Structures are given as C-alpha cells and as structure tokens.
Amino acid sequence: MKTVKIKDKEFVPMISEEEIKRRVKELAAQISKDMAGKNPLLLAVLNGSFVFAADLMREITIESEISFVKLASYQGTTSTGTVKEVIGINENLSGRTVIIVEDIVESGLTMKRMIESLGTRNPASVHICTLLLKPDCLKVDLDIEYAAFSIPNDFIVGYGLDYDQQARNLKDIYVLKKEE
Template sequence: MLTSQQIADRVRQLGTEITRDYRGRDLVIIGVLKGAAAFTVDLARAIDLPVVMDWTAVSTYGRGSTAGTPTLLKDIGEELAGRDVLVVEDILDSGATLSWLMARLRKQAPASVNCCVLLRKPHTVAKPMEPRYVGFDITEHWVAGYGIDYAERHRNLSDIHEVRLPSAALTASA
C-alpha cells in the first residue's frame, strides 16, 4: 500500500512543516503507543527543533476488532501547562480515541494541542476531528507495518500493507 520510501519522504515533509510552524515554541511531542512508536521517532528526527518527547498508551482495539471505549494504559509524565503539544498517532479511524485523548490533554492547560496522524481513513471518521498534519489518506481497510499491527503482528514490516482478512473474520467484525 505504501513503501518505506514513500513513508520516509512524507515524514520528512511533515517534519519540515512542523519545524516551520513551531519554531521558537516549547514543543512536547506525545507519541501514542504502540502503533505510532516508529512514526513518532522518525518524525521527531525530521523536526529541526529542540523537542521533548513523551509517550502515552490508550487501548481501544482488541486483537483485530474494535473495542469501543478508550482506556488509558500509560499516562504521560511531562507537565503540559503553557506548552505546545503535538500528539502523534498512527491511524485516525473513527476519531473516538484521538478526540478522547486530546480532550484529556487539554485539561492540563497547554498553550495548544494539535495532532499529527500518519494515516487517516476519511470515510470512517465519526467524531469531528481534523488533525493539523496528515501523512496519507487511505481506504477503510485494515493495514499493518511500520509500527502498525494486526493482532500484535507485522509491526516490524518497513512498508505498510493492506491486511486481507479471512471471510469469517470479516463477517465477525461486521
């Protein structure tokens, strides 16, 4: 679906945009584990600014199916009051997880809270959510690779691939 070269090129472009937009500001990058780990690290290296990085983990997906309600598994340690926050996420699907997380972060009174998503599925976004930075728009298919998993597998692939589900899995998740 997306080659490692396409991903690397787009990450560099996003890094340039973020560098321009946040120059002279106190930027905290918050990566959402586990899926956005590779993207977050590569993006931080493409940003030509001093940044602080932190990590959070939110569970909404089970092994290949959506679970629905976001659950915080790991909180951040950084103080956000008065600082600019950029949440880095792997996929914007329904928008429920990202909306929930950003609302939670806003309660800490940051100067700003924006998000950067590697992949956006524009046809499935149900919550009003417009990320400031988007790597790629994709179809509603399941994907894996470049840190993104399917049932905790395939994160180590350097390209992003469409996951072809067996017919039984499609029926069960529909």
Template sequence: MPDSLKILFTHADIEQVIQRLARSIRQDFGQEEIVFVCVLKGSFIFTADLVRAVANPSVVDFIRISSYRNGMTHGNVAITKDLETDIQGKNVVIVEDIIDSGITLTSLRNMLLTRKPKALKICALIDKRARREVQIEGDYVGFSIDKGFVVGYGIDYAEKYRNLRDIFVVEEGE
C-alpha cells in the same frame, strides 16, 4: 490471521511524507520546543522518525489509552499509561498512527486540553475519513485512505507485523 499482505506505502513513501510533515511542524512552531506525545503502541516508530526529522528542541513522552464499548455507551476511553511530562504552557503534538473512528483521539485531545498546553496539534500518519464517527481532523496528516486494515511501520495485527518497514493492507482470501 491475515491471508496476504499487499504493499500500500513503501518505506520511501513514508520517508517523503515524514519530511513533508516535519516541514509543516517546523513552519508552525519555528525553533520552539515541542513535546511530542507518542500514542502507544502503534505510533512509536513513526514518532522516532518524525522527531528526528523535525529536529527542534523536543521532549518525547508516551501515553497508552484503551477504548472499549459496552451495550449502552458509545465508547469509553481510559489512560493506561499517562504522561510523565507536565504539558502546561507547552507546545504539544499528539503523534498517532491512524485516525479511524476518531472517538479515542477526541477523548485524548480533550483530556490533554484540560492540562492547559500552549498549543495542541495532532499529527497522524494515516487518516481513514470513511470510518469517522466523530468530527476530528489531524493538523498534520501523512496519508489518507478510504478503507482497509493496515499493518507495518509500527502498526500491528494481533501484536505482529510492527517490524515491517513498509505499510501493507491486509487482503482477505476469497
């Protein structure tokens, strides 16, 4: 259980970042339709706000993936809830809450590329480059942070704190 939460990004900060990301996405895709792939559960609030800000014709679909490690493998990724939308020949934007190690997101990107989208981009609310274990970059990134465990705005700690409007860093007690 977190000892305390310290505000990292206010809701106003988040709204400004979403407008910037939406402008970049519109610039890249014009008025073309976009399939937004919301990576559950952490990015559901971010996805809803982003899709409204982009305002292109769009389809929103959801995917849930789990990753786990065992003694001999670096990381295994499994889809636990797949897309219902056929993305072949379509513009696709993966919407992720945090790019952390990059292992899960790299696997997801590679899985989706096999479905032959017209374009595949990654939009992340937060990028934690210091924790990267594989080389992957977001095409659209909201905030960059070095370290810290964050909650709020859809991001959880043990399924709690998703409902907070701001993003907080968890501070552990001395």
C-alpha cells in the same frame, strides 16, 4: 514488496518504505516551520506510533521534546469502540505546545478523548499528527493538521501497526488481502 502472511491472514503491499520516508520528512519540515520557537512536546501514542514518532522526531529541525502515552482500543482486526488509558501523562503541560503523534486516526474517538484529557492540563495548544487517516470512518469533528496519508477503511499492518502484536517490524505498510 511482496505479499506477506501474518498468522492466518494475507496482506498485500500498500505504501512503500520510500513513500513513508518522503512523507515523514515533509511532515517534519512543516512542523518545524509551524512550531519554530515553541519547543513542542510530541506526545506519541503507544504502541502503534513508536516507529513513526521516532522517525518524525529525527527529522524535526527545531527544539522539541517527546513523551509517550499508551491507550488501548483494538482487539485483533477491529476496534472495541472503547478507549482505556493504560499509561498516563507525567509531564507538566501547562503553557506547552503539544503535538499528539498517532499511527492511525479512524473514528477519531481516541483523539477526542486525548484532547479532552490534555485540555484539563492547560496546554497552550494541542495539535494532531497522524501517519494514517481514514476520513470515511471519522465519527467526531477533529482538526487534523498533519496527516501523512489518507487511506480507505481497510485493515493495515507494518511500520508500527500490528495484527495481534505481529508485523510492527515491517518497513512498508500492507493492507489485508481481499477475499477472492
């Protein structure tokens, strides 16, 4: 892994593709064990989680389904602080076990809004699975059962995460280089 330049910023390696693959397999094994016999619906939050959701889905060994929802709260490298739903949920969630699949949980406000929205549809249960968790940034109390990595409050790209829609295709995760 080497330093990469995206637009006007430099990023340095943080988490390798091999580490990501290992943790995705571990999460999928845990979900497969915990959700056996439940046929969970994975609800992937676009755009950032699409790579993670695809890899996770392929590693899950039990019957499961996947659908997508799009929420927006980012602009450039910072969160706007407001979440707006762009594409809604079309599935009947009544009595279903739902696993929200997110690329990154920072403040937790997006997850809180998602859980509130899902709750009106009477699911049997709602669980959170995230690739990345920034525990120091959480502003709300959440039960995050499945988190691949806990990271500091840094701006990152790669493996589905972007900087102004760029760098989603990187196989590793990179962190914004500190100013010297």
